[in-house]
Amino acid sequence: MISHLKDSAPRFKGNPHRLKRFLTDFETLADEAKLTDAQKCTYLPRYASYRIQQQWEQLEPFKDQDWKALKDKLHALYPVTYDSYSYESEDLEALVNKSKNIPIGSVEDFAAYHRNFSQMSTFLIDQKRLGIKECNKLYWQGLPPVFATEVLERLKRKFTDKDPKHIWTMEEIHDAAIFVLSERTNLIVAHDSLPLREIEVMVNNQISVKAVVDDGSQLVTLRQDVWKQLENSPVFPSHRTQLVSADTGTSQTLGLIKDLPLRVGPITYYVQAQVVRDSPVPLLLGLPFWALAQVHKDVYRDGFMTLTMSDPNDRETVITVSTTARGFKGRSNPDTDSNDLREPPMPPMTLLQGLESEFPTSSTPQALRALAALSDPQIRHFFH
Structure with missing residues (x-):
């Protein structure tokens, strides 16, 4: 047992x-x-x-x-009113509002939405708490806008005699959606959006936090509530700076922490971090960190990213770190996407063994990089 x-x-x-x-x-x-x-x-x-x-x-x-x-x-x-799980109208509306913001890129993606919607709507219809017409409207509203446009074009081509005010049925929408997704099976397209990536960082040898890595930011920022937990990390208000958001709004930082130690794996980096009062992320590693660590990123089509970085005070030390999607909590759910648990890419071992046999004395990282510059393009990126 x-x-x-x-x-x-x-x-x-x-x-x-x-x-x-x-x-x-x-x-x-x-x-x-x-x-x-x-x-x-x-x-x-x-x-x-x-x-x-x-x-x-x-x-x-x-x-x-x-x-x-x-x-x-x-x-x-533990009495229950119904044999199966009980749903409320609010549950179905919540599913619709959530689903319309999640890209649908495959038949499997759409099938998951269809199953969840059908389970809830069938229950509500059986209980006389949802009408067929309202059900069809909600089903349509749960499609992401870009995908809904493609499905609508397919419906208009197939049903040329329909009135413009016609409310499409679940069956009509389902069949059109499957057709659209089947047509694009061999077409590789971009995601509507992808989450930012994070790495684990030890701040001042005291606190471990998830840090967002963003080489599009000009600063390294630390949120105020995290800074308050640190010891021996004074803030210098005289070094405050102005922050400008995407909507052109502005705000002032609280000041600068000088030479703040950030440890990633075995390497400690010393950065100049601006303390901010409010931020959606506890620690933001902007371009100053990327330049200091000479970060090279490898990005995959699904958004998975690895970072290769070096120790500025010891050129021999180079590490590759896997990132996780922002907000990723680990494998607490058996259905969690395993993409964020992949190992960082490694060069083909047969190639490395071949290099060692050809150049038995060239075993240093510098020598391997030099050899890689002349090697097959398929493995060159492993030696950036």
Whole structure:
């Protein structure tokens, strides 16, 4: 039987709509482990939160080790109005508002939206809380604007006799969307937008933060709340500077921290950081940092980025760092996109071994870079 301490174990935290699934998952694992009904009663509370565990262990069916009675008692304690998950109109509207801001670039992307929308809308229609016409309107509104334009063009070409005020049905929209996406299967296009990238940075050997890397910024900035946690990092108000935002708004920084240590991996960089009162990011590594570290970036089509940087005080030390999308929390969700967990690219080992055999004395980083300058273009970028 899988331990209740493992992340993959079924877990109940009190949501009545999740009880049925929880009991089914638990019973499947228990049957695989060949537990008796009495053992199921004993183990079950351990897979609930601590507070709920205490409650369940006081129930008579638990004390009597009666598995069927215990399940019936739990269903009575956590009643639900419907057999399946209950949705409100607000849930469907929230899905629509979220989806219209997420680019759709593949059949899989659209299928995910279609499944989620269909699940909610079918429930609401069955409960007489959503009309067909309103459902069709919401389905259309959930498409990103650029994609919706392509789908509309396809619909107009296919249905030339439709009235301009015609409300497209879910089926019509779905078929047109699949057609558009199938047509562009072999066409590589740009994303509507991509998140900024972050790296882990140790500030002043005291605080670890996620720093946004942006060579389009003129400054290195540190947010005020982070600065307040630092020791021995005075701010010089006389070195304040003016900030200009994209909408031409202006604001003043609070001052400059001189020679602030920032550690990335084994390398410590000393930067001049402006302290800002409000910022969406705790630490912004702008062009001064990029110049100091001689950063070279490799960007992939999906936005994944690696940074190769050197130690300005030790030319022998060069590192390559993987970035993560801003706001990425790690693999807490099994459905998390694994693209942000990739290793930094490495040069083909067969090539390196070939170089070593040809030039056995040329093992320093400088020598390898010199050799790379004359090598195959496919591997040259590994030695920037």
